[in-house]
Amino acid sequence: MDIELMYQENILDHYKNPRNLGKIENATVHHHEKNPLCGDELDMFLVIDKNSKITEVKINPKGCAISVASASMLSEELKGKGIDDVEKMTKENILKTLGIPISPVRLKCALLSLDTLKNSALIYGRYVKK
Amino acid sequence: MQQTKTILDVEQIRKDFPILNRKIHNKPLVYFDNAATSQKPSVVIDAIKNYYEQSNANVHRSIHQLGEEATEAYEKSREKIAGFINADSSQNIIFTKNSTEALNLLAYSLTSSLKKGDEIVISQLEHHSNFVPWQQLAKQKGLNLKFIEINKNIELDKESIKKNITKKTKIVSVGHISNAIGTINPIEQITKIAHENGALMVIDGSQAAPHMPLDMEKINSDFYVFTGHKMLGPTGVGVLYGKKELLENMQPFLYGGEMINEVKFEGTTFNQLPWKFEAGTPNIAEAIGLGIAIDYLQKVGMGGIHEHDKELTEYAMEKLSKVRDVAIYGPKERGPIISFNVKGVHAHDVSQILDSEGVAIRAGHHCCMPLMGVIGVAATARASFYLYNTEEEVDVFIKAIDKVKKVFGV
Numbered sequence: 178m179d180i181e182l183m184y185q186e187n188i189l190d191h192y193k194n195p196r197n198l199g200k201i202e203n204a205t206v207h208h209h210e211k212n213p214l215c216g217d218e219l220d221m222f223l224v225i226d227k228n229s230k231i232t233e234v235k236i237n238p239k240g241c242a243i244s245v246a247s248a249s250m251l252s253e254e255l256k257g258k259g260i261d262d263v264e265k266m267t268k269e270n271i272l273k274t275l276g277i278p279i280s281p282v283r284l285k286c287a288l289l290s291l292d293t294l295k296n297s298a299l300i301y302g303r304y305v306k307k
Numbered sequence: 308m309q310q311t312k313t314i315l316d317v318e319q320i321r322k323d324f325p326i327l328n329r330k331i332h333n334k335p336l337v338y339f340d341n342a343a344t345s346q347k348p349s350v351v352i353d354a355i356k357n358y359y360e361q362s363n364a365n366v367h368r369s370i371h372q373l374g375e376e377a378t379e380a381y382e383k384s385r386e387k388i389a390g391f392i393n394a395d396s397s398q399n400i401i402f403t404k405n406s407t408e409a410l411n412l413l414a415y416s417l418t419s420s421l422k423k424g425d426e427i428v429i430s431q432l433e434h435h436s437n438f439v440p441w442q443q444l445a446k447q448k449g450l451n452l453k454f455i456e457i458n459k460n461i462e463l464d465k466e467s468i469k470k471n472i473t474k475k476t477k478i479v480s481v482g483h484i485s486n487a488i489g490t491i492n493p494i495e496q497i498t499k500i501a502h503e504n505g506a507l508m509v510i511d512g513s514q515a516a517p518h519m520p521l522d523m524e525k526i527n528s529d530f531y532v533f534t535g536h537k538m539l540g541p542t543g544v545g546v547l548y549g550k551k552e553l554l555e556n557m558q559p560f561l562y563g564g565e566m567i568n569e570v571k572f573e574g575t576t577f578n579q580l581p582w583k584f585e586a587g588t589p590n591i592a593e594a595i596g597l598g599i600a601i602d603y604l605q606k607v608g609m610g611g612i613h614e615h616d617k618e619l620t621e622y623a624m625e626k627l628s629k630v631r632d633v634a635i636y637g638p639k640e641r642g643p644i645i646s647f648n649v650k651g652v653h654a655h656d657v658s659q660i661l662d663s664e665g666v667a668i669r670a671g672h673h674c675c676m677p678l679m680g681v682i683g684v685a686a687t688a689r690a691s692f693y694l695y696n697t698e699e700e701v702d703v704f705i706k707a708i709d710k711v712k713k714v715f716g717v
């Protein structure tokens with residue numbers, strides 16, 4: 178595998194300057210996910226309106242380039258999406274957004290963002306929406 | 308330039324390890340993940356094949372030629388191990404699956420007689436396998452688990468050793484060499500302090516047994532644990548050394564076949580040492596393979612291996628410490644392990660880019676999550692060396708670190 182293909186400029190750009198970095202004090206859902214194998218962590222803050230649409234997103238990622246870039250890129254897509262859209266999102270969507278070859282051992286890094294988002298949606302459905 | 312060549316004939320040694328011929332991404336493999344597991348020489352691989360092709364049978368039970376051959380080879384391996392660590396006899400040597408199983412055996416068996424409020428002392432440097440078993444049994448039985456703290460150099464703090472080991476301490480369990488950092492612990496001193504306080508001393512020698520001569524009489528700990536796959540042996544076999552009178556008085560850990568003397572409906576008496584602790588059909592081929600690995604290590608010479616590993620580590624430390632934006636963790640004097648980070652780059656990415664140059668290292672918390680918390684990092688990159696590694700390989704590694712910095716624009 179060509180390593181430059183994996184660490185493309187846009188991946189490194191998202192890693193060094195993650196979009197939507199920060200937190201939201203009154204988030205509808207704040208969820209923290211950790212990948213115990215690598216120690217990658219992600220905090221995700223979502224403001225969700227009455228129609229179950231995401232209106233605001235902030236993230237606080239800690240980890241490798243792949244996991245941080247993945248969270249950053251995903252955060253850019255979320256505004257305006259409904260929770261039902263989130264529920265339909267798959268691993269393939271994330272990998273397509275990343276647009277780089279991901280080896281099986283790095284899959285967990287790439288998918289931490291999706292896991293965090295999916296679990297945020299679950300929490301919303303179970304405890305917030307009622 | 309090749310100082311190490313004067314100690315060991317590394318060029319010759321490398322020919323004994325078929326995997327070292329492999330190309331990784333079209334580059335020669337540089338295997339620096341020896342603390343995770345070592346590579347195996349042909350003699351070990353052949354011994355396993357040979358056992359299955361020529362002598363395969365169950366041990367201790369089968370009265371036929373193959374059964375006798377298998378039993379003899381299995382027990383001969385136990386004797387080799389006893390000799391390797393200068394134990395009194397092969398009765399002191401119990402085969403386990405790995406270090407983890409040996410430590411669980413000790414945690415279960417030694418805590419069975421403890422009372423609420425009794426104390427167990429481990430350290431902040433421990434591998435999860437010398438941490439979680441004690442932690443869980445302490446929880447179940449209301450025992451106090453205490454931790455020897457590390458100092459700024461990531462060595463066990465001398466004051467903290469003295470402060471934590473007291474008359475209330477029943478068991479002390481520490482590693483000989485830290486797998487995450489490479490720190491060499493003063494185990495003989497700790498053993499003395501433990502014994503002065505009437506406590507039992509357990510040593511996790513997983514990272515020491517592969518790299519240095521060991522003498523159980525001199526160390527004088529009550530138990531010493533190591534794992535075959537880190538010392539040229541196969542996976543699936545580990546060793547628990549214990550003092551005889553202690554092992555004799557301990558409850559078995561696993562019950563079943565092999566470990567019994569007589570079984571009646573109303574009760575069971577247990578087999579004698581060491582079989583009392585070896586329930587069920589053991590990993591016979593693996594135990595025999597470990598014996599062959601020990602033959603190999605002894606032929607090369609543990610003293611020479613120790614010197615070689617030490618010099619190579621010093622060489623790598625000197626080179627790596629000259630690379631800007633690299634932080635190295637732990638003391639200067641260390642086992643053959645270097646834990647480090649490249650500024651602004653996660654250890655996973657370091658490892659991934661090194662891999663593209665054929666260099667295999669480990670990245671992560673190295674099964675030492677509590678320690679990582681204490682030193683304040685989520686993960687480190689770790690290079691670890693063994694008898695077949697060379698200074699040229701260290702140079703390839705250093706060049707690959709430069710590539711990491713280039714890719715990330717550090």
Ligand SMILES: Cc1ncc(COP(=O)(O)O)c(C=O)c1O
Binds near residue numbers: 434
């Ligand atoms: C210090 C230390 N203790 C214990 C272990 C556990 O060894 P095993 O996984 O073979 O049981 C390891 C290996 O990872 C180690 O480095």
